[in-house]
Amino acid sequence: MLKVYNTLTRSQEEFKTIEPHKVRMYVCGPTVYDHAHIGHGRTYIVYDCILRYLTYKGYEVKYVRNITDIDDKIIKRANDEGVVFSEISETYTASYNEDMANLGLLPPAVSPQATTTIKGIIQFIETLIQKGHAYASDGDVYFSIPACKEYGKLSRRRTEDLKVGARVFPGEKKKDPLDFALWKKAKPEEPSWDSPWGKGRPGWHIECSAMAKEHLGESIDIHAGGQDLIFPHHENEIAQSEAANEAQFATYWFHNGFVNINKEKMSKSLGNMVNLKKLLSKFHAEAIKFYMLSFHYRSPIDFSDGAMEEAARGLDRMYRVLLSVPPSPEKVEPEGSFRERFEEAMDDDFNSAKAMGVLFEMVKEINRLQRKKETLAQAGAMKDLFVELGGVLGLFQANPEEYFKNRPAEGDLDATKVEQLIAERAEARREKNFDRADQIRDELTAMNVVVEDSPEGTSWRIKG
Ligand code: AMP
Ligand code: ZN
Numbered sequence: 001m002l003k004v005y006n007t008l009t010r011s012q013e014e015f016k017t018i019e020p021h022k023v024r025m026y027v028c029g030p031t032v033y034d035h036a037h038i039g040h041g042r043t044y045i046v047y048d049c050i051l052r053y054l055t056y057k058g059y060e061v062k063y064v065r066n067i068t069d070i071d072d073k074i075i076k077r078a079n080d081e082g083v084v085f086s087e088i089s090e091t092y093t094a095s096y097n098e099d100m101a102n103l104g105l106l107p108p109a110v111s112p113q114a115t116t117t118i119k120g121i122i123q124f125i126e127t128l129i130q131k132g133h134a135y136a137s138d139g140d141v142y143f144s145i146p147a148c149k150e151y152g153k154l155s156r157r158r159t160e161d162l163k164v165g166a167r168v169f170p171g172e173k174k175k176d177p178l179d180f181a182l183w184k185k186a187k188p189e190e191p192s193w194d195s196p197w198g199k200g201r202p203g204w205h206i207e208c209s210a211m212a213k214e215h216l217g218e219s220i221d222i223h224a225g226g227q228d229l230i231f232p233h234h235e236n237e238i239a240q241s242e243a244a245n246e247a248q249f250a251t252y253w254f255h256n257g258f259v260n261i262n263k264e265k266m267s268k269s270l271g272n273m274v275n276l277k278k279l280l281s282k283f284h285a286e287a288i289k290f291y292m293l294s295f296h297y298r299s300p301i302d303f304s305d306g307a308m309e310e311a312a313r314g315l316d317r318m319y320r321v322l323l324s325v326p327p328s329p330e331k332v333e334p335e336g337s338f339r340e341r342f343e344e345a346m347d348d349d350f351n352s353a354k355a356m357g358v359l360f361e362m363v364k365e366i367n368r369l370q371r372k373k374e375t376l377a378q379a380g381a382m383k384d385l386f387v388e389l390g391g392v393l394g395l396f397q398a399n400p401e402e403y404f405k406n407r408p409a410e411g412d413l414d415a416t417k418v419e420q421l422i423a424e425r426a427e428a429r430r431e432k433n434f435d436r437a438d439q440i441r442d443e444l445t446a447m448n449v450v451v452e453d454s455p456e457g458t459s460w461r462i463k464g
Contacts, residue, residue, distance in 0.1 A: 005349045007253040017221050023054050023061040024216040028225035031068040032092035033077045036099045038274040039259040043226050045289050046256045046297040048105040049393050053346050056392045064215045065108040067093050069115050070201055085191045099276045103285045110215045114207040118193045121202045121210040125182045133243040137173040139185030139198045145178040148239045155231035182206045205236035223250035257300040284407035286395050287312035293352040293393050306461030321363050323400040325370050328380030338362050342389045362386045418449055
């Protein structure tokens, strides 16, 4: 039985869909004003894995992942570069789509854009005004928080507390400081669309409410995004959608953990952004997925080059085993409870980390079975199951030979040689031959390899 953690109830619940065997899933897409970074990578890797697992469980999933292609940040970048906003949004939409495809993520059923949903957005806002949940004010339209009794139910914030920090910016004509914009009156030189309230553009939150309704209907099963979206984005989406539709918007709210760099938030100002394209040029897409999915999706990840390299080597080791085993001639379910344990892990709130542990054990088992001629067929059967279950995580989909041919190599570095030296060094240390151990360390340093010893063992990385 699949159990999922729901941010709305702050608990694990049995997964039940609105319509039997069907899942309607909406994931907030990126705001396209720059190239995607590793945080975007993680987010969409996580939901790709969830999509694959639900499909594996027999659900027919309609997956919608939007593109926010009109926003302050896009306009700012366009102004800075002296180009029209669409040049920025089109460039980075293409860049993002390319990255998602290169990561090998399944394409969503629909990838709607805010700018092509303007009609639906305007209708949505009109409904909110008619129902007394929104009001026009000098070309802007605001959502009225005092009229929304359940406001704060997702983020568990109280309107009294929110009021303390709220303020009205110059030019905003709100009735209440917590009210937020559904429609923003056009400023000179800004992109705008005609509306009943004059020329303007939509606010970010209403875009998602309208796109979800247009492509999935009034009530959906899953709504997801990164943890930063809980407030205000998703809180406001709930407020808008439930006020307009008078129905529960989403049954389950999933929020994935952030990717930080050395425990710091990734940001342009800190200059620590890890660009996804750059990472894809250095590592096989599956190595990036392998790294990201080795954590539970709700946990934070403290990204480091060393751990990324370690993950790539781990994947290499697993592919090396696959390389040596022929596929089994007939389809048989191998012995052992690997499939059950894999499902048990994934049924436990999509615990891909635990599921990967099962895959590790399977590799060991394949290795063992392939050593003897009599068990070679069993090794093949185990490998087939391994590839099938790996595929549920979006992994092990490459032909092993192709994998080794195509994956970016770690420069001119001979990883086998490095591992040999590290093993030799460990041996020297065990024998208390510290001179030899130091000598090997120097040799590794000369190869630009940094060795790190910890209670869990020794790891290495290339000096960045
Ligand atoms: P944005 O383009 O900033 O709206 O982000 C698109 C999606 O990526 C949202 O679901 C964000 O929550 C998610 N996201 C942004 N930054 C990170 C990060 N550092 N780690 C994980 N997810 C992120
Ligand atoms: Zn959204």
